[in-house]
Structures are given as C-alpha cells and as structure tokens.
Amino acid sequence: MKKAPLSFFNRPALIVAKELLGCFLATKTADGIERYMITETEAYIGPHDQASHAFKGRTKRTEVMYQASGTIYVYLIYGMYNMLNIVTDEKDYPAAVLIRAVEHNGLPITGPGRVAKHLHIDRMVNAKLLGKEANLWVELPAEPIKRKVIKTPRIGIDYAGPIWSQKQYRFLLTK
DNA sequence: AGATTGATCCAT
DNA sequence: TGGATCAATCTG
Numbered sequence: 001m002k003k004a005p006l007s008f009f010n011r012p013a014l015i016v017a018k019e020l021l022g023c024f025l026a027t028k029t030a031d032g033i034e035r036y037m038i039t040e041t042e043a044y045i046g047p048h049d050q051a052s053h054a055f056k057g058r059t060k061r062t063e064v065m066y067q068a069s070g071t072i073y074v075y076l077i078y079g080m081y082n083m084l085n086i087v088t089d090e091k092d093y094p095a096a097v098l099i100r101a102v103e104h105n106g107l108p109i110t111g112p113g114r115v116a117k118h119l120h121i122d123r124m125v126n127a128k129l130l131g132k133e134a135n136l137w138v139e140l141p142a143e144p145i146k147r148k149v150i151k152t153p154r155i156g157i158d159y160a161g162p163i164w165s166q167k168q169y170r171f172l173l174t175k
Numbered sequence: 176a177g178a179t180t181g182a183t184c185c186a187t
Numbered sequence: 188t189g190g191a192t193c194a195a196t197c198t199g
Binding site: 061077 | 179180181182183184185
Binding site: 042044051052053075077078079080081083085098100111112113114154155156157159 | 192193194195196
C-alpha cells in the first residue's frame with residue numbers, strides 16, 4: 001500500500017475530499033499497522049465558505065487551517081467529540097476536509113465523533129503533520145475504487161445561510 | 176425530542 | 188467576563 005505524498009493534499013479541498021474516498025487512514029499499533037477505509041468526507045473550501053470555521057478569519061483555533069496541506073486539524077465540538085480534518089490547499093489558504101466515516105474490516109464507523117473516538121484521535125495531534133509528527137497517515141488504494149460516489153449538502157451547518165448550507169460538498173461511497 | 180459537555184468567540 | 192453557539196451522539 002502506498003503512502004499518499006503531502007502533495008496529494010496540496011490541491012483544492014473539493015478534489016481532495018472526493019479522492020480521499022477509498023483511501024485509508026493508517027496508524028501503527030502494538031499489533032501492527034491498522035487501516036481504515038475512508039467512506040465519507042466533507043470539504044470546507046476557503047475563507048469565503050460560510051460553513052467553514054475560517055469564515056470568521058484567522059483565530060487561535062483556525063490558525064491550523066492556514067498551515068501547510070497535510071496538517072491535521074482536530075477540534076472539540078459539543079464539549080465531547082473530536083473532529084478529524086486534514087488541511088488542504090496552499091499554505092495561508094484556509095481549507096480542510098472532514099473525515100466523517102470509515103470502514104474497518106468491512107465494519108462501518110459512521111459519524112465524525114465516532115471515527116475520532118475509534119482511532120483514539122484527540123487534540124494532541126492538532127497542528128501536527130500527517131505521517132511526520134503524528135502516528136497517522138493516509139495510504140492510497142492499490143486499485144481504483146469500484147464503488148459509486150454520492151454528493152449531498154454538508155451536515156450540521158444550517159448556520160451557513162441558504163447558499164452555503166446547500167452546496168453539495170459532502171461525499172460518500174455507496175455500499 | 177432532550178440532555179449532554181466545554182472550548183471558543185464576541186458582545187455586553 | 189458572561190453567555191450563546193456548536194462540522195454530534197446517546198438515550199428515552
């Protein structure tokens with residue numbers, strides 16, 4: 001299995017979000033390398049995206065979204081759940097892809113909170129670089145995926161207004 | 176449908 | 188400095 005180069009992420013978030021489907025999140029454990037196939041993503045595409053945290057500008061929390069592509073962005077929501085994102089695009093351009101669901105040995109893990117919990121991902125890895133500074137990286141599938149891709153509006157962003165809340169920036173693999 | 180939970184951001 | 192808000196999930 002081939003590790004995704006950091007250049008994979010140095011592209012528009014919409015492209016990365018689509019291409020991450022079928023890729024694997026990989027982490028090293030005592031039992032070896034565990035791989036989780038990514039089955040659902042969402043793109044947050046820039047400073048003008050009203051659904052994005054970066055819409056309010058550069059703050060202590062959003063600073064990581066402006067860092068180099070391949071940087072990990074993890075934040076806490078509702079005081080309970082960690083959300084795993086991967087920064088995309090050029091440095092100083094705030095964009096990221098949220099990992100919303102994976103599959104492990106054919107078993108689905110749906111919902112971003114459950115994904116992070118299952119992989120033991122928390123804010124300790126926030127602002128770390130995939131593979132270099134964190135025990136987490138992405139691997140590319142050996143063969144192109146055969147499953148179909150569905151697009152829908154993003155989840156839980158009604159605050160983003162009528163235009164941005166309806167953009168079809170969520171991508172899922174069908175069964 | 177309602178509770179949960181705490182970091183973050185902005186207005187008072 | 189307080190208080191609303193939140194890229195969600197669990198239980199009834």
